[in-house]
Amino acid sequence: MPYARLSSYYFFHFGALGALVPYWGPYLLERGFEPTAIGALMAILMGTKILAPNVWGWLADRAGARMPSVRLGALLAVLGLLPVFWAGGFWAMAAVMAVFSFFWNAPLPLMEAVTFNHLGTRASRYASVRVWGSIGFIVTVLLLGWWQERAGSGVVPLAVLALFIGVWASCLVIPDRGQAQAEQAHLSLRTLLARPEILAFLAACLLMQASHGAYYAFYSIHLQAHGYSDTAVGALWALGVAIEVLVFINMHRLLVRFGARRLLLASLALAVLRWLLIGAFVELVAVQLIAQSLHAATFGAFHASAIHLAHHYFPGPTQGRGQALYNSVGFGVGGAAGSLIAGSLWDSAGAMATFAVASLLAGAGFLAGLRVDRQARY
Template identity: 60%
Template sequence: MPYWRLSGYYFFYFASLGALVPYWGLYLQDRGFDALAIGQLLAILYATKIVAPLVWGQLADRSGRRMPLVRLAALLSVVLFGLIFIGEGFWATALAMALFSFFWNASLPQLEAVTFNHLRRRPTRYALVRVWGSVGFVLVVVALGMALHAQSFAILPWWVLALLLGIWLTSLMIPDSAPVRAQDAEPRIGALLRRPAVLAFFTTCLLMQLAHGIYYAFYSIHLEANGYGTDAVGGLWALGVVAEVAIFLVMHRLLERFGARRVLLWSLALAVVRWLVIGAWVELLWLQVLAQLLHAATFATFHAAAIHWVHHAFPGRTQGRGQALYSALSFGAGGAAGSLIGGLLWEDAGALATFGGAALASALAWVLAWGWVDRPSSALLRHA
């Protein structure tokens, strides 16, 4: 298994996310865009995350070859991001972001499928590869934050371009892999999607990421509104990702001992606690530290268990579309819905109601997972 080559891809991919998520809105603000325009431009990243994985997942499953498509998507994201340097105004920036992010968002789900195919009989070891993405995220958030403190926001696109180039270069070193075949006849994707367990699983993921969409959009604003300085805000964000890294290192043991279903249920239950603590007791630093440590459960363990579940529920040539659906419905549609709903709640009802909405979404997801999401098995796939 090409561990370091796969880990290198995750490192650069999530490092690029670490450059974009905390700082891209500030970069757009520095370029003179108002709040409405910034919101619309950032929404493009979510919109392409919904569409791109589905399109490329279909292409990958039909061809049976994933890495050529991953490499092509990575290269086109580098080339098209260059439009950021020459475009002026809202529409030119929107076009550049739409084109670059379409290909940037297309490649990761296919690389997830390739990773699991390389892992073969050790799928629970996925987290030991994925952890390097979290390491890349933390390093770039800290290093770029220091660089931006000393220099202007004009350096940000160059950082992003360098990281996108790193994604493409590492993709060239990763060998393709044949999809793992199911023991029984390979199911049809349409039949799989009609299974109650699969429908409940994807709805659970959407609700969980809806809650995280609220968190990503309003956590920093919530802290600053309650007297936290930028250093404290940054420290709490970093603490959450450090906790994520730590749990990824032992995630394979948790999955082997408890299975994906139990891990999902515990992650969702702890998410309810986390959002309520953030919303109700923001003035207590020690509780906010605890809430950020719970990022290990609400993101890391949930994501690793969900990816594991998808890998087993979508065998053979359905893998690419299964991973694409997970990415599109959770991080795409769920994240976009969370940002929108959070904005409405924040404006009309305040912080407690906003994070209470996140807790409610996670609680509904727990009910769905408990009632309908079981471990993928031959019973789930038989006659699909």
């Protein structure tokens, strides 16, 4: 298995996420955009996940191979980002973000399918590859926080561009890998989507990612408004992902012991608590440390469990489309809706109310997750 080459893709892809999620909102704020506009622009980053993975999955199916589509998407993301340095008003920035995020988001589900196919019977070891994405995120948030504090927010798009180039370079050396011949039996995606436990799983994913909307769009702004420095903001983001690394390293053991369903439900319950802590106790550093530690559950354990459930629910020929559907519904529809909700509430209702709504969304996700197949232990 090409472990190092697969890991490098995740390192750069999620390193780019580490530049975009904590620092793109403050970058837009410094460029003069209002909170409502920032919420809408950040929704674009998530919203392109609704369409992009499905389009790219269709192209890969037609081509009969996944990695050529991954490489094309990575290259177009680099080219699509370049106009950001000249984009002025809202619509120009929206167009640039729509283009580069479309091509950045498009290949990831294909890479997830390629990774699982390389792993084969060792699918529970997925987290040992994915953990390098978390490491890339940590390295980026720490270095970029330090750099931005000294050079200003103009360095943020430069960092994103460098990381996009890294994504493109890494996928040039990853070999393609299709599903095993034993999995080639015809399966209808429509039939699978009629199953209530799969619909419940997708609803839980949508609501969990919607609950993250306020966090992704406004957490850095929230901290800065209460006196946290750029370095402190970066350190808090890094803390959450550092603890997430420990979860990924031990995820194969956790899956065997508890099963994906229980981990999914525990993550949703902890998300309810996390958003309340962030909204109500932002001035207490100790509480923020606890809240950021919960990122290990609300993203790390949740995503690893969800990706295994998607692999379990959508086998064989539906594998790539199933992973794309998980990304589209959860990170796409859920992430975009969450960002729009947060953007509309931030000025009118305030930070505490915005994060309280995020907590309610996570609670609704927990209720949906109760319908997930009780036998789903993968």
